[in-house]
Amino acid sequence: MKTRIFTLILSCFLFQLGLAQEKPLRILMIGAHPDDCDIKSGGTAALFSQLGHEVKFLSITNGDAGHMEMGGGMLAVRRNAETQEVARRLGITYEVLDNHDGELMPTLEIRKDVIRKIREWEADVVISHRTNDYHPDHRYTGVLVQDAAFMVGVPNIAADTPPLRKNPVFLYYQDHFEKPNPFSPDIAIDITSVIDQKIYALDAHVSQFYEWLPWISNDPDEIPEGKEERIQWLKSKRALAPNPSVRAALEQWYGSEAADKAQFAEAFEICEYGSQPSESEIKRLFPMLGKSNN
Ligand SMILES: [Zn+2]
Numbered sequence: 001m002k003t004r005i006f007t008l009i010l011s012c013f014l015f016q017l018g019l020a021q022e023k024p025l026r027i028l029m030i031g032a033h034p035d036d037c038d039i040k041s042g043g044t045a046a047l048f049s050q051l052g053h054e055v056k057f058l059s060i061t062n063g064d065a066g067h068m069e070m071g072g073g074m075l076a077v078r079r080n081a082e083t084q085e086v087a088r089r090l091g092i093t094y095e096v097l098d099n100h101d102g103e104l105m106p107t108l109e110i111r112k113d114v115i116r117k118i119r120e121w122e123a124d125v126v127i128s129h130r131t132n133d134y135h136p137d138h139r140y141t142g143v144l145v146q147d148a149a150f151m152v153g154v155p156n157i158a159a160d161t162p163p164l165r166k167n168p169v170f171l172y173y174q175d176h177f178e179k180p181n182p183f184s185p186d187i188a189i190d191i192t193s194v195i196d197q198k199i200y201a202l203d204a205h206v207s208q209f210y211e212w213l214p215w216i217s218n219d220p221d222e223i224p225e226g227k228e229e230r231i232q233w234l235k236s237k238r239a240l241a242p243n244p245s246v247r248a249a250l251e252q253w254y255g256s257e258a259a260d261k262a263q264f265a266e267a268f269e270i271c272e273y274g275s276q277p278s279e280s281e282i283k284r285l286f287p288m289l290g291k292s293n294n
Helices: 002-017 036-050 072-090 108-121 136-151 192-202 206-216 227-238 244-254 256-261 279-285
Strands: 026-031 054-059 093-096 125-128 169-173 187-190 265-270
Touching (some): 244 265
Parallel strands (some): 026 054
């Protein structure tokens, strides 16, 4: 009893001093395939994880179509194993839902699954694809997440999982599609300090970055054999400099001097269907903003 009273007094004292640890943020990044979250937000996830926050990647499909020599259950098992290695390399959680790759539809059943996953994670922030995208699985994942954005708080929908009492902030990943409207970055995160960790995480998707994607894109490059050489090759493909609109968003959040030094960034656009954050709320939800440590 004495110990409990002492703990209570101590925590009140620390709270007064502002030393008590704030509750970690809970971030849910949703992708269509078991590499999309990684490509779009692997650096941001690494920064959240470094700061002690909880990040989960959720893939809506199991990736069982994305290969030229294997497919079905065997490929799904291989890709799931790759995601678990990514989770280890980034310090996050990774879950893959068992929906077929290349055949995703925005059904009510899968919408309810997405609602449950957002609720179970008690997400403060949810990030996913825009619905303008070349890949139907990306488009429909975007639709599914948009369709969940209000329903996560409605108790009678997916009633087996308690509703959230606060709607998360929903955001979109950056993409390069222009029609009917281009991506517009509201937030840009300087990931220069974690770019090597991000590339190392991508390197765990052996079936994708060293097999399937070079094949499907007719990349004439020879894939290097050595481990280090492969990572350097992957970095040359996947570590891209900020475009002018992302550069402008970096300047807004970091100032022009730090923005000049930011070699790599990930950018996000706020979705209108979730909570609409103030500037101070954005800084609370993305505590790495404004802090470059390159
Ligand atoms: Zn994808």
